[in-house]
Amino acid sequence: MKHRAEPRPRRLPTSVKRRASLSRASAYGLKGISLVVTIAAGVAVSTGSAMNPSAAPHTALESASNGARPDAASAAPGARAWPGHGPYGAAYRGMASGPLLSGATQPAAETDPQEQIRRAVAARAQAQGRARALRVSRDRERARLADLDPRVVARQLAALRGWGATQFSCLDSLWTKESGWSHTADNPSSSAFGIPQALPGSKMAAAGPDWRTNPVTQVRWGLGYIAASYGTPCAAWAHSRSNNWY
Numbered sequence: 678m679k680h681r682a683e684p685r686p687r688r689l690p691t692s693v694k695r696r697a698s699l700s701r702a703s704a705y706g707l708k709g710i711s712l713v714v715t716i717a718a719g720v721a722v723s724t725g726s727a728m729n730p731s732a733a734p735h736t737a738l739e740s741a742s743n744g745a746r747p748d749a750a751s752a753a754p755g756a757r758a759w760p761g762h763g764p765y766g767a768a769y770r771g772m773a774s775g776p777l778l779s780g781a782t783q784p785a786a787e788t789d790p791q792e793q794i795r796r797a798v799a800a801r802a803q804a805q806g807r808a809r810a811l812r813v814s815r816d817r818e819r820a821r822l823a824d825l826d827p828r829v830v831a832r833q834l835a836a837l838r839g840w841g842a843t844q845f846s847c848l849d850s851l852w853t854k855e856s857g858w859s860h861t862a863d864n865p866s867s868s869a870f871g872i873p874q875a876l877p878g879s880k881m882a883a884a885g886p887d888w889r890t891n892p893v894t895q896v897r898w899g900l901g902y903i904a905a906s907y908g909t910p911c912a913a914w915a916h917s918r919s920n921n922w923y
């Protein structure tokens with residue numbers, strides 16, 4: 678029995694084969710170009726999100742503001758991964774909790790009204806305490822000056838001007854006659870006041886604001902007045918004996 682020979686496949690012309698090959702190459706080339714473009718677009722989006730987080734979708738940030746943190750497994754396809762994860766997650770979380778992104782511009786202690794009231798009350802109490810301590814110090818100084826012998830102070834200050842024992846003797850006689858060395862001596866008929874009997878007593882304010890209570894201030898002013906008006910205490914004492922005033 679004779680076997681029937683299989684028919685040979687028909688050969689295609691060379692021009693047809695060449696066109697088929699070019700078509701397949703073009704199809705593969707377009708697929709490769711599409712893949713490269715997709716990869717390049719993904720890299721660009723990833724780089725842009727890293728350089729400018731505000732330009733990326735806000736889905737993750739909005740979820741974070743609501744207290745939720747989406748993870749990569751539950752994210753929708755194509756969604757950007759939660760920036761709090763990954764090797765730079767700790768740094769991002771620290772930045773997100775900082776004052777720039779959290780909206781805190783001032784410490785809570787500076788904006789709390791009760792804290793401001795508490796600080797104001799504390800400052801007022803401190804100011805009152807300082808004023809009280811100053812009054813106590815002044816009262817003690819006044820008591821010390823009241824017990825101080827103004828003659829001792831006058832002798833020392835006169836010596837600084839070069840006035841010795843003779844000049845101080847004249848000064849002692851002069852102010853004993855005028856006020857008896859009392860820093861509260863007041864002449865109601867002339868308004869003269871103090872140890873040197875300044876007329877009016879407010880003149881002694883040039884030597885110090887405590888001229889009413891401080892005998893040292895009165896002595897300092899009186900010695901300056903004698904030096905400017907008479908030159909020495911003995912000259913002032915001579916004028917007082919002749920005219921009953923100096």
